[in-house]
Amino acid sequence: QKEVEQDPGPLSVPEGAIVSLNCTYSNSAFQYFMWYRQYSRKGPELLMYTYSSGNKEDGRFTAQVDKSSKYISLFIRDSQPSDSATYLCATPGSSASKIIFGSGTRLSIRP
Amino acid sequence: DTGVSQDPRHKITKRGQNVTFRCDPISEHNRLYWYRQTLGQGPEFLTYFQNEAQLEKSRLLSDRFSAERPKGSFSTLEIQRTEQGDSAMYLCASERLAGAGEQFFGPGTRLTVL
Numbered sequence: 629q630k631e632v633e634q635d636p637g638p639l640s641v642p643e644g645a646i647v648s649l650n651c652t653y654s655n656s657a658f659q660y661f662m663w664y665r666q667y668s669r670k671g672p673e674l675l676m677y678t679y680s681s682g683n684k685e686d687g688r689f690t691a692q693v694d695k696s697s698k699y700i701s702l703f704i705r706d707s708q709p710s711d712s713a714t715y716l717c718a719t720p721g722s723s724a725s726k727i728i729f730g731s732g733t734r735l736s737i738r739p
Numbered sequence: 740d741t742g743v744s745q746d747p748r749h750k751i752t753k754r755g756q757n758v759t760f761r762c763d764p765i766s767e768h769n770r771l772y773w774y775r776q777t778l779g780q781g782p783e784f785l786t787y788f789q790n791e792a793q794l795e796k797s798r799l800l801s802d803r804f805s806a807e808r809p810k811g812s813f814s815t816l817e818i819q820r821t822e823q824g825d826s827a828m829y830l831c832a833s834e835r836l837a838g839a840g841e842q843f844f845g846p847g848t849r850l851t852v853l
Contacts, residue, residue: 636779653816669847670847671845673844674841674843716782727782728784
């Protein structure tokens with residue numbers, strides 16, 4: 629079993645829709661979680677960083693962690709065509725250094 | 740631009756050849772990471788440096804791979820006797836040790852082995 633699992637999509641929604649991206653993780657000891665956005669032919673860039681359970685909001689983006697079900701989510705409100713990218717969930721796991729990434733969900737926002 | 744830079748951006752080589760990639764991290768970032776990303780997958784950790792010291796290597800890093808960071812600034816990743824399975828995007832990231840744990844990624848070097 630992979631440490632972080634993510635539905636690869638692709639996911640296509642119309643502009644203005646609410647997008648929900650999800651991941652599960654295997655180890656209940658994991659506490660820090662991140663969402664990265666990766667545009668085509670670019671490196672990943674950090675979007676959100678959350679610790680333990682609960683919600684964190686940043687503009688149109690909300691990251692949610694449910695430790696009881698080992699489920700992490702990213703919600704995008706009022707989606708824009710510029711949000712079209714691959715979204716990667718990630719965690720440092722038990723490490724103080726390397727990051728464990730999910731496989732990424734490819735998102736397309738239709739104008 | 741003060742972000743992480745990588746060179747070259749693209750490399751096409753024939754099987755059996757050696758290739759070397761370079762990464763220039765953000766100035767004063769102590770940690771430097773190498774990841775490999777194949778199509779449809781997330782990046783996978785290969786190795787990392789804290790200053791000049793290589794502190795961890797993944798089992799993915801076979802003996803054909805070697806990485807250096809001789810002066811604690813830029814780093815090189817060399818692949819000897821390339822194989823078709825080495826075709827991937829090689830990503831470099833840097834991190835300030837006393838920072839919030841955020842790794843900043845470069846644009847990557849896309850390697851194609853024919």
